[in-house]
Amino acid sequence: MSNIENNKKPIYKKWWFWVIIGIIVIIGFSSSNTNQTNTNNNVVNNTNNQIVQGTTKIIFLEGTNSDDFASILESVTEISGTNGVVMGDSITYAKSNEKYSISIDADKDKKEIYYARIICLTKEDPTNVFMAFNRMNYKTENDAELTNWLTENIGKEATTKIGDANFTLSLSTSNNPILEMKTDGSDDYMQEQIDKAMND
Numbered sequence: 001m002s003n004i005e006n007n008k009k010p011i012y013k014k015w016w017f018w019v020i021i022g023i024i025v026i027i028g029f030s031s032s033n034t035n036q037t038n039t040n041n042n043v044v045n046n047t048n049n050q051i052v053q054g055t056t057k058i059i060f061l062e063g064t065n066s067d068d069f070a071s072i073l074e075s076v077t078e079i080s081g082t083n084g085v086v087m088g089d090s091i092t093y094a095k096s097n098e099k100y101s102i103s104i105d106a107d108k109d110k111k112e113i114y115y116a117r118i119i120c121l122t123k124e125d126p127t128n129v130f131m132a133f134n135r136m137n138y139k140t141e142n143d144a145e146l147t148n149w150l151t152e153n154i155g156k157e158a159t160t161k162i163g164d165a166n167f168t169l170s171l172s173t174s175n176n177p178i179l180e181m182k183t184d185g186s187d188d189y190m191q192e193q194i195d196k197a198m199n200d
Contacts, residue, residue, distance in 0.1 A: 066113050125154075146167070166183065
């Protein structure tokens, strides 16, 4: 029996072992090559304020300023100290008090907004607070259209698109109103910024 064990080839001398290693090396090389291509593939198109980051196309709301809008939301919600935190190519503002929770995401350099949300944490009527979205100074925004849509739909679940901004009214699990605005590509872009920050 010991004579048979001595005649067995070690695993690294078997042909199939090296085929598996070769496949693993090829997959690893092609994966790292693809990631390198995506990180070097950033393109900005200034004609319609879109950025292509890797494979993610994002639209920023031209004319908006996240610092100004954070100040507006602070005043209407009575939240103080909403400071922006840079994550990747974005700046994020997030703060809460006992009545409201606010969140804004924007381009860190131009401060143009691509995401904003207000969550009402009480049964208080949020109409006046939600109307603050009219003060975002979105260049192509139709204030009357947004005002009418908000007035007709607060307390319900509804969506609309005004220019490049997608507005959603929804209800939390406690049936409290939530107003969210996001541009096309914002979900993928936010995830890309989180991944980028974690890799830095």
